[in-house]
Amino acid sequence: MSTLMISSSTHSYQVVIKKGLRTQLKDHLDKKYAKVLVITDSKVGPLYLDEVINAFPEDVEVSHSIVSAGEASKSMEQYSNLLNACITNQLDRNSLIIGLGGGMVGDLSGFVASTYLRGVDFLQMPTSILAHDSSVGGKVAINHKQGKNLIGCFYSPIQVIYDTETLQTLPVEEIRSGYGEVVKHALLSDMSWCEQLLVEDLSALSYQQLEDHLTLGIQVKAEVVEQDEKEHGVRRHLNLGHTLAHAMEAELGYGEITHGEAVAIGIWFAMKISEDSFKVSLPTKSYVQWLIKNEYPIDTLLKVNPEKLVNRMRWDKKTIDNNIHFVLLEAVGSPTVEKISETKLHQYLNDFVEEVSQIDKRN
Numbered sequence: 250m251s252t253l254m255i256s257s258s259t260h261s262y263q264v265v266i267k268k269g270l271r272t273q274l275k276d277h278l279d280k281k282y283a284k285v286l287v288i289t290d291s292k293v294g295p296l297y298l299d300e301v302i303n304a305f306p307e308d309v310e311v312s313h314s315i316v317s318a319g320e321a322s323k324s325m326e327q328y329s330n331l332l333n334a335c336i337t338n339q340l341d342r343n344s345l346i347i348g349l350g351g352g353m354v355g356d357l358s359g360f361v362a363s364t365y366l367r368g369v370d371f372l373q374m375p376t377s378i379l380a381h382d383s384s385v386g387g388k389v390a391i392n393h394k395q396g397k398n399l400i401g402c403f404y405s406p407i408q409v410i411y412d413t414e415t416l417q418t419l420p421v422e423e424i425r426s427g428y429g430e431v432v433k434h435a436l437l438s439d440m441s442w443c444e445q446l447l448v449e450d451l452s453a454l455s456y457q458q459l460e461d462h463l464t465l466g467i468q469v470k471a472e473v474v475e476q477d478e479k480e481h482g483v484r485r486h487l488n489l490g491h492t493l494a495h496a497m498e499a500e501l502g503y504g505e506i507t508h509g510e511a512v513a514i515g516i517w518f519a520m521k522i523s524e525d526s527f528k529v530s531l532p533t534k535s536y537v538q539w540l541i542k543n544e545y546p547i548d549t550l551l552k553v554n555p556e557k558l559v560n561r562m563r564w565d566k567k568t569i570d571n572n573i574h575f576v577l578l579e580a581v582g583s584p585t586v587e588k589i590s591e592t593k594l595h596q597y598l599n600d601f602v603e604e605v606s607q608i609d610k611r612n
């Protein structure tokens with residue numbers, strides 16, 4: 250079992266990671282609640298909801314709400330439905346809301362918890378690998394049709410209970426997606442962890458490896474957000490790989506590629522720009538071999554028009570004065586934010602597309 254303590258601007262909270270925790274909530278919850286609302290989605294609910302409900306003592310009133318799986322549920326409509334559920338179930342200031350699911354459920358249920366009665370206790374039970382990233386750091390939000398996460402706030406959970414056993418039912422593309430963010434955390438922090446990770450076959454990980462990788466990833470994220478919760482400085486480093494990823498996701502239409510798979514491709518691009526800009530050598534070769542071995546959909550890049558990608562990157566929130574701000578690596582563990590001109594970016598992207606298409610032909 251791994252236990253971490255994370256400090257937020259409002260309180261400190263514990264993250265517990267272990268196989269089988271969903272059935273042992275009684276032993277791990279810090280406080281006793283009379284009423285609990287478990288929010289989950291239509292894929293995770295049928296798998297784990299009953300076990301979570303049954304893990305509470307009989308005198309606790311546990312209700313639940315199930316939203317459709319998928320990003321579309323991070324909506325005003327579901328938010329409103331869930332507030333209705335809080336009211337119907339008569340949740341009060343001493344009640345608990347649990348988000349049982351991936352990052353979508355975490356963001357949505359956290360936003361409900363942050364606003365219902367001006368804030369009730371919120372417990373994250375992440376069930377995806379990607380949610381190691383979303384369940385700490387306190388950002389909760391829903392989407393607007395004009396963009397992702399436009400409506401939200403900072404609201405940290407009172408605890409994160411991460412049962413690695415639930416990860417066994419994750420579809421393969423969601424494992425890859427989660428590991429896109431895990432490898433990002435490794436590159437932002439530590440060469441020896443990177444070297445270990447870049448030989449892993451993601452279809453053959455043990456529970457101990459999952460626990461170790463999630464713990465290390467959460468530690469990296471926690472160190473960054475503890476220094477800069479509201480993203481004025483170092484928190485921007487967590488956007489490594491995200492400038493290209495967001496452009497690809499938007500251009501392809503959400504749902505065509507998972508977020509973390511797009512991030513994994515974006516990281517490769519950022520590594521190439523870093524090597525050229527700083528004349529350094531990064532573990533790019535082993536990174537690319539790892540992407541190929543684990544069947545990351547690198548050919549997806551070839552489906553989008555590079556001009557359109559540059560346009561999207563230009564409108565990314567990190568663009569100032571026609572210079573696009575990119576998170577680059579001076580070395581593994583030494584991220585920095587650099588300005589790149591649009592002309593240079595065009596050049597880099599064309600070279601990158603060429604390299605990806607050569608690799609794609611060989612595989």
Ligand SMILES: NC(=O)c1ccc[n+]([C@@H]2O[C@H](COP(=O)([O-])OP(=O)(O)OC[C@H]3O[C@@H](n4cnc5c(N)ncnc54)[C@H](O)[C@@H]3O)[C@@H](O)[C@H]2O)c1
Pocket residue numbers: 290291292293296318319320323350351352353354356376377378379380382383384385386387388389397398415416417418419420423426508
């Ligand atoms: N708050 C933050 O700091 C932060 C950071 C990163 C991402 N996010 C948000 O997280 C979301 C993405 O998270 P995600 O990738 O976990 O997406 P998700 O919650 O949509 O889960 C992906 C898919 O996997 C399914 N799933 C989840 N756990 C499962 C399990 N154990 N077994 C079988 N299926 C399972 C879900 O039903 C869904 O279909 C996005 O909304 C993103 O904006 C938030």
Ligand SMILES: [Zn+2]
Pocket residue numbers: 430491508512
């Ligand atoms: Zn991300």
